[in-house]
Amino acid sequence: MPNTSPQDSAARPRKWDLAALRDLVIVVAVLVIVKQSVLPYSYLYAGPASTFSAMAVATYLLWRRGLGWRDLGLRWPTSWLKTAGLTVLTMAAFIIATQTMQLAADYFFEDVGASGRFDHIEGNLAAYIGIMLLVWTHGSFFEELLFRAFVIDHSSRLMGGGLGADLAAAFLSSVFFGYRHFYYQGMHGALISGAGGFAFALLYIWFGRRNILPLVFAHGIFNSLGQTFRYLGIRD
Template identity: 80%
Template sequence: MSGNANSGTSRAKRKKLIDSGALLDLLIILAVLVVVKQSVLLFSYLYAGPASTVSAMVVATILLRRRGLGWKDLGFRWPENWLKTMGLTLLSMAAFIVATQTMQLFADAFFEDVGMSGRFDHIEGNLIAYIGIMLLVWTHGSFFEELLFRAFIIDRTSATFGGGLKADIAAALLSSIFFGYRHYYYQGMHGALITGAGGFAFALFYLWFGRKNVMPLIFAHGIFNSLGQTFRFLGIED
């Protein structure tokens, strides 16, 4: 009898290792990001990503409120120390560069670099298009992507597996793999690997300081994208 009781207790403990509520939140957001993007891709190559992140932000906000949470609980708050924030922003950018350049050595050896597949070619010399893309850079490409791919996905994945170091690392890996996949449709496997490596660097920084304040990662992401789009507008190879 005691053996059956112990077995039942062990099964109960194993079940508690999975937070079904957090898992459901995670699956819903991943589904929204995939389904909306794939649907919009049928009509627009440029706006599929932004449409999916806007949709996911709305749904994620609702899900968090249902749990009694808000984006502030995931690190989205105004910096109290701007000097420290700028320092962490620069450090995040340096780590991103190291991670992506290291992965590029591997990607170059096995996959063709297709660049951006012409997705942003219309920006060169086009001021109206440049202004429009910069609006996307500082919404979809910085705030929304960091809040979704770092804050929300990492928080919900870690919570799914009960938190702790192992759960955090698994969450960082999942978020970076999914982040790389998100860029596959126009960057190919070469770009997906490099982007995923950069995403993993950002994920580790989120685990370090982003839960308290994700703004350095948002700033770093926005600065990188701003530089890239500015180079394209000016006709400079980045």
């Protein structure tokens, strides 16, 4: 019988992978429970607290299966020029998806923005530096690794793998990503965030499993621009 490595096993998921279901449920539960537990005490840090916690748990669950984030796409690029090009492509796809969804969201729901969650940043250099640290941890690396890499990978395994399972997993991950933004952006923002998450999810299926950094960089750049505009007092 031929030997198989953990990576070989990861490349050929079984039908109804119960281990993937277990790990997926655990990580999603951590994301939801920690955020809801922290929300009464901190509107700003509930999201970051949940992603930091979920990253620790997800890393352990991958390690227990002989895997790591590299197996889900966090790798040193073979070409930084290609990575830069894919980052620009990712940003363009995100803009198209979110602007298209905004047409529908504007018609049905009120745009509440960020509900004042980041108002303290305007003109406050210390707060701006602090939020930028969160942007490049929680808001770029951790969200992409969790909501794209982990959720899509494990959801697809659960459904047996293949293109159909990947697309269903992409949709599920985008719904969850939209839900994650509902508590401070309302339904309007949740729909737009979900649409952007779906664009990112499709790109993860295309190239992110080999190199997720373009998604991380695009996510971080968008968030950095948004927070910089808030710091400078630039309004839409």
